[in-house]
Amino acid sequence: MxxxxxxxxxxxxxxxxxxxxxxxxxxxxxxKDSRTPGRFSPTPQLGLSFKDRAGITSSSNSSPESSKVSFFVKMIGPKALIDGEKSRFDAFCKTLKVGKGNPPFEWTKPDEWNAAEGTAMRIANFNFGPDKKGECYFTVLPGGGQLLANLNRWRSQMGLPDATPEEAESLPSRQFLFGDGKYVEIEGSFKGFGASDAEDGYKMIGIIMPELQIGGPK
Amino acid sequence: MADTESDIHKGSRKRKSLLAKLYDFFSGYLLAVILLTFLLALTYFGTMAQVELGLYEASEKYFESFFLTENIAGVPVLLPGVYLVSALLFLNLTLGAIVRVRKSWRRPGMLIAHSGILYILFAGFVAFHYTKEGNMLLYEPNGSDVRHQSDEIYNLTNWSIEVTKYDSNGKREFIHVIGPDQLGGDWEAGSTRTYVNSDIPFQIKVSGYLRNIANGKGQLAGLLSEKGAKDKGVRIIEGYGVEAVPTNKSMEFNLPATYIDIFSRVGTNKFDSESISSALLIGSGPLSPKPFTFSDGDEKWSVDLTRQRYTLPFAIELENFQKEDHPGTMRAREYSSDVIKIDTGRKVHISMNKPMRDAGYTLYQASWGPEGARPGDRLYTSLAVSYNPADQWPKYGTYVIAIGMTIHFVQKLFSYLKRSNRSRRREEDSQ
Amino acid sequence: MNRLIKSIRVILCFVFAASLNFSAAAIDSYKKWDPEIVKIFEAMPVQEEGRLKPMQTVARYKLMRINNSKRLRFEVGGEKIKVSAAEWLMDCLFRPEVAKKMPIFKVNNPDVIEAIGVEPHSSPRERYSFEEISSAPDAMKRLSERTGELGKMMEDSDKEEESKAARRDPVNAGLLSLKSAVNEFEWATNAFNFARDGIAVDLGEASEEFKKAEGGKSRVSYFLSEFDKIIEIARKPEGQEFVAKISAAFNLLERDMATAGVKDRVSMISLAMFPPISDDDEEWIKPGYLIEQLSFRKNELSVEDQKKFAQWALPKIVALEGLTRNVGSPSFVNDLKALSDGIVAKAKERGEYKNIELELLNNRLGLFHWALPFYIMAFILLAVTWLGPGSKISRGLTYGVLGMTVFATVALIAGIYLRSILLGRPPISTLYETIPFITASAVILCLVIEFFDRKGIALACSVMIGIIGLFLAMRFEIKEARDTLKVLEAVLRSNFWLATHVICINIGYSAAILGGVIAHLFIFSCFFNVGSKDFRKSVTRMVYGVTCFGLLFALVGTVLGGVWANDSWGRFWGWDPKENGALMICIGAIILLHAKMGGYIKELGINVMAVLILMITVFSWWHVNQLETGLHSYGFTSGIMFWLFIVYAIESAVMSLGLSCCFFRFPERKGQLGGVRTVFSVSFFLLAFIFTIVFVNLALLT
Known part of the structure; x- marks a missing residue:
């Protein structure tokens, strides 16, 4: 002072x-003032454009959060099981479309899978494999957050550290519902909701379609 | 003390020199009463002003200033600030209650109490000028994740511009800081400040500094698209411009923005007239710095408008964070962090009201986040860190004051009781 | 001006309450609950706001939020009926059709009730029943719309000023409080709907596999126990039709579940009345959570746990079904006792029950409410002694006054002590708790002074302060209508600092207030020229002594507060409004002492200054919390600004009375005073006078 x-x-x-x-x-x-960089302080991201520095994304200035919806489809289970079911996962994703009912979605269940009843969160919900260890479900969330946040949420479920924005953007695209979703494939140890110990050798595949504009402001 | 005052009054008033008169005034009760009255009024005004201005600006105006103008019933009145009043009070107290007072071992109470107050005032002065404070955010460990470590704190209210030099590997070499003292103050429309340093091969011209461009919801309300900026005649860089948004009462919600131009150095005190680079800077977040980068010759530099940061002389790692709510409510019953000082391995449990003290720094459990987290979400702990040489002084001061005042008032009470006993006895005798 | 007229009207109503006729009796008969049933119900433990408490406490504050009183009074066919809070809550839970007819909603402003299209009663004392409001066309809809708009505005941080102004509008404020009362009431009457009504679908009709049904309805317990089977049928290829039939049932179940309260930690409105299944879990369970976990969130548990949970939870739902369906039958009391015994036994096993009995005792004794009439009687006796001062009778009566005061004060202290034990912490941590504490310490201080200086002055003050303080505590409790026994935020949970800083500061407050109150005696004695010079001298001495005492505690308390702040968030002094308030009291007292020592003020000045310090203390104690800013946010209470300005106006008037004595009562001293002092005393007088007018105006404007 x-x-x-x-x-x-x-x-x-x-x-x-x-x-x-x-x-x-x-x-x-x-x-006059100066300081030495901290040993453990976050490394700055260099060479960003103004838009990236200010955190402006194409979606964030288009509409309020309330009319946005995120869609997710996710399959999780022991690695071997998941690898074997990949084709059915793809098939299921292709049949998933907007239709009658409430919530308004229709799909065809792969024959080998068992239907589990839906919850408020899980609109379509299946399990499969020995001991029903494999799970697949389709979720719709109002708002739902951006891609990176969702990716990191999934990664943390698999016991992995957060991904960088670049990693998130470089995920492969996949046609899903009404547009392009991002395809995610993660291996790690799974810690289910409420479970105390993580189980190793798990795999998760899924598609994230973040913050899609529904209806639009009138 | 009363005796001394009246002695001097009765004694040699006429003969006194100007200096002695001044001494009388500065050590006298009159000045004390005047200053205290000012202090009372200023505290009141400063408290009421917080409703309109918020704590930060009200403190700046009333409590950290030398002078200020206050509208009283529509009339602007010039008043001394609390800083000035406290300084004068310190002088008055030293001269009147310590130097001039008749010291008697039989009546030590007031002398002790006044020394205690002096001590606290002095502690306030030291704390005001030498305190560094900031916050440290540490995420709790999550699965196989490595523990979150940090040796940097950032201030919630003060902003600075950091000019960083990078080595060839892209690692930070050295950071020059344009502190809040150099960045603050009034920015009139059209004014610019050019920052130079002999170690920096360019100068930075800052223009159009805005204290806030965010609204109450945290959206960048002051950010203008190319078209909007053109309509308002605002300077455009990379397709965007900025305009001021009314400042938020809570200083930590304000987000500044500014334009900068970089001019290369061509001689010891000479700079190019053409800028090599220009940018629009918006205050960056504490956890993921995203500075504006450019090259000057072979050297890579960055400029970042950031909350004022300090590097600590030690690093901390979060081992565990616990949060416990009152059952069935969202009201926190207790939250605490187990941290490890990396270099020495010292383990400390920091909880509410139980800070960690190390190397002159104190780390407090301040809060936690993210807001509205549900069970199972990854939480972070927010530690408030401060470096204050006068940290514990007020505590000692309190003891001194309490002892002094107790001695004094107990003595007074006894002498009063003795007197009233005597008078009662006299009454009884006369009856 | 409206405000003033209204408050006068309220006072008038108070006076003539006895002669008022309750004409619109919406309820035509009322059958009292069996006292034994009430006794069982009152003592059932419930977890609310983080604390396990008896149902009686919950019921009392629920009723207070709707009705501004701890009991309900109405007339049925000329007979006056008193219903206790617990009885009322039982009516809501078990006989909602009766509860909806009781006159319970208090709306003082007829404009509010007119705004939603309900015919206003002739007297604001007459309450409205739920049926009366809900039967008026669109009344409920209008109420929701108007308050919904206000709510939206409140949430929008950019419309802060606008929303504050809107809430200040008396009709809007009235609508908001009516809406929250209606919500609270609706919740209570709907809470056990799931148990009473069941689900409006006949499972037997829906599918062959279910047989149990009652007149087209299924019991929730049955529905839940068969939940797996229902899902199984629905999932079959031919289940389409079945799904269509029961989907309405699912919606209803979801709504009932929400009303009965799930485990979301946000809604404080439902009854968390069942101890949790696991002994490690601290959170008690609301009935809705049982439904949720047995249906929609069943698959969160393993198959084994599902079974265990169902075994534990279903009997509880069955018990509630039994109770709600057999109201009035002789078995009700036994069923309730069985349910309550189970819960109480579990609570005892968990070691949570011991305070429930103590709290029931505390509720029954009502020590604070008890102390008040004793102070009032003491005051009346005291007034009698003033009729014949010095006589033998009056001396005897003085002992009576002393006895009553001591008795009332002991009750007050016992009340504070009991609360302290119940919460396991020092006696002050909320704004409410400061009131009895400050009252008690001021009264004790008075009694100590009286012991040394037996002139009856301090005794009179003690009685006055006792009455004012306890009355204030009573009004504040009704105004807040929240349980005053509160659990604390993490930062306040430090018994050391609560016992040192908070106690010191509050003793400081009480001494500062006491000093100001005693100073009134001096000013009145001067102005009206009553009382001897000796009397004034001893009053001044008391004021001076009390101020010194107060300064010691206020100063040490303030600085200790800084030390605490330094330990809990890293700064000694942050110019927080509450800190500033405490500092202002200290500065005021220090000015008084130094101005006296410097010879700038004499007897009158000391007393006027003491009144000013009283005003500062009121500012610091109450006003600062109204600023809606700062860290000490433990008590923003709306609607007390009016009374604050009234207090300021009165005190400014007292100060100007006192200052006028300078040239009006002691004109002979004028010469002595000297020019400068005359100027000062005149200008101070004018200032106090102007402030009186300003504060009266402000009070009228709020």
Whole structure:
């Protein structure tokens, strides 16, 4: 704070000098403070455009959050099981479409899968495999957050560290419902909701379609 | 003390020199009463002003200033600020209650109490000028994740511009800081400040600094698209411009923005007249710095408008964070963090009202987040960190004051009781 | 001006309450509950706002939020009926059709009730029944719409000022409070709907596999026990038709579940009346959670756990079904006793029950409410002694006054102590708790002074303060209508600091207030020229002594507060409004002492200053909490600004009375005073006078 008073007076003096020399309010200030970068502080992301620095994404300035909906379809289970069911997963995703009913979706259940009853969150819900260890479900969330947040939510369920925005953007696209979703494939140890111990050798595949505009403001 | 005052009054008033008169005034009760009255009024005004201005700006105006103008019933009145009043009070107290007072071992109470107050005032002065404070966010460990470590804190209310030099590997070498003292103050329309340093091969011209461009919901309400900026005649860089938004009463919700131009150095005190780079800066978040980067010759530099940061002399790692609510409610019963000081391995349990003190720094359990987290979400702990040389002084000051005042008032009570006993006895005798 | 007229009207109503006729009796008969049933019900433990408490406490504050009183009074066919809070809650839960007819909603402003299209009663004292409001066409809809708009505005942070202004509008404020009362009432009457009504679908009709049904309805317990089978049928290829039939039932179940309260930690409105299944879990269970876990969220548990949970939960639902369907039958009392015994036994096993009995005792004793009439009687006796001062009778009566005061104060202290034990922490941590504490410490201080200086002055003050303080506590409790025994935020949970800083500061407050109150005696004695010089001298001495005492505690308390703040969030002083308020009291007292020592003020000045300090204390104690800013946000209470301005106006008037004595009562001293002092005293007088007018105006404007 001493420095503050000192430099304020310096600014004042310089400002006075400045105003004498020219009419514009132009001040010259000597930078005095400095610090060494912290060893553990987050590394800055370099070379970003203004849009990236300010965190402006195409969706965030288009509409309020309330009319946006995110869609997810996710399959999870022991790695071997999931690898074997991949084709059925794809087939299921292709049959999933908007239709009658409430919530308004229709799909065809792969024959080998068992239907589990839906919950408020899980609109379509299946399990399969020995001990019903494999699960697949389709979820719709109002709002739902952006791609990176969802990806990291899934990654944390599989016990993996957060991904960077670049990693999220570089995910492969997959035709899903009404547009392009991002296809995710993660291996790790799964810790289900409420479970105490994580189970190793698990795999999760899924499609994230974040914050889709529904209806649009009238 | 009363005796000394009247002695001097009766004694040699006429003969006194100007200096002695000044001494009398500065050590006298009159000044004390005047200053205290000012202090009372300023505290009242400063409290009421917080409704309109918020704590930060009200403190700046009333409590950290030398002078201020206050509208009383529509008339602007010039008043001394609390800083000035406290300084004068310190002088008055030193001269009147310590230097000038007649010291007597039989009546030590007031002398002790006044020394205690002086001590606290002094502690306030030291704390005001030398405190560094900020916050540290640490995410709780999650599955196989490595523990979150940090040795950097950021201030919630003050902003600075950091000018960083990178080595060839893209690692940060050194950070020059344009502190809040150099960045703050009034920014009149059209004014610019140019920042220079002999170690920096360019100068940075800051223009159009805005204290806030965010609205109450945290949206960038002051950010203008190319078209909007053109209509309002605002400077456009990379397709965007900014305009001011009324500042939020809670200082931590304000987000500043500014335009900068970089001019290369061509001689010891000479700079190019053409800028090599220009940018629009918006205050960046604490956890993922996204500075504006550019190259000057072979060197890579970045400029970042960021909350004022300090690097701590040690690093902390979060081992565990616990949060417990009152059953069936969202009201926190207790939350605490188990941290490890990395370099020494010292383990500390930081909880509400139980801070960690180390190397002159104090780490407090301040809060937690994210807001509205549900059970199972990954939480972070927010530690408030402060470096304050006068940290514990007020505590000692309190003891001194309490002892002094107790001695004094107990003595007074006894002498009063003795007197009233005597008078009662006299009454009884006369009856 | 409206405000003033209204408050006068309220006072008038108070006076003539006895002669008022309750004409619109919406209810035509009322059968009292069996006292034994009430006794069982009252003592059932419920977890609310983080604390396990008896049903009686819950019922009392629920009723208070709707009705502004701890009991309900109405007339049925000329007979006056008193219904206790617990009885009322039982009516809501078990006989909603009766509860809906009881006159319960208090709406003082007829404009409010007219705004939603209900015919207003002739007297604001007459309450409205739920049926009366809900039967008026569109009344409920209008109420929801108007309050919904206000709610939206409140949530929009950019419309803060607008929303504050809108809420200040008396009709809007009235609508908001009526809406929250209606909500609270609707919840209570719907809470056990699921048990009473069951589900409006005949499972037997829907599918061959179900047989149990009652007149087209199924019991919730049966529906839940067969939930797996229902899902199984629905999932079959031919289940389409079945799904269509029961989907309405699912919707109803979901609604009932929400009304009965799930485990969302947000809704404080339902009864968390069952101890949790696991002994490690602290959170008690609301009935809705049982339904949720047995149906929609069943698959969160393993098959084994599902079974275990069903075994534990279904009997509870069956018990509630039995109760709600057999109201009035002789078996009701036994069923309730069985349910209650089970819960109480579990609570005892968990070690949570011991305070329930103590709290029931506390509720029954009502020590604070008890102390008030004793202070009032003491005051009346005291007034009698003033009729014949010095006589033998009056001396005897003085002992009576002293006895009653001591008795009332002991009750007050016992009440504070009991609360302290119940919560396991020092006696002050909420704004409400400061009131009895400050009252008690001021009264004790008075009694101590009286012990040294037996002139009856301090005794009179103690009685006055006792009456004012306890009356204030009573009004504040009704105004807040929230359980005053509160659990604390993490930062406040430090018994050391609560016992030091908070107690010191509040003793400081009480001494500052006491000083101001005693100073009134001096000013009145001067102005009306009553009382001897000796009397005034001892009053001044008391004021001075009390101020010194108060300064010691206020100063140490304030600085200790800083030390606490330094330990809990890293700064000693942050210019927070509450801190500033405490500082202002200290500065006021310090100015008084130094101005006296410097010889700038004498007797009168000391007393006027003490009144000013009283005003500052009121500012710091109450006003600061109304600023809606700052860290000490434990008590924003709306609607007390009016009374604050009235207090300020009265005190400014007292100060100007006192200051006028300078040149009106002691003109002979004028010469002595000297020019400067005359100027000062005149200008101070004018200032106090102007402030009186300003505060009266402000009071009328709020």
């Amino acid at each position: 001493f420095a503050r008073i000192y430099s304020l007076s310096l600014i004042l003096i310089l400002g006075l000098l400045g105003s004498v020399s020219c009419d514009r309010a132009e001040e010259y200030v000597e930078i």
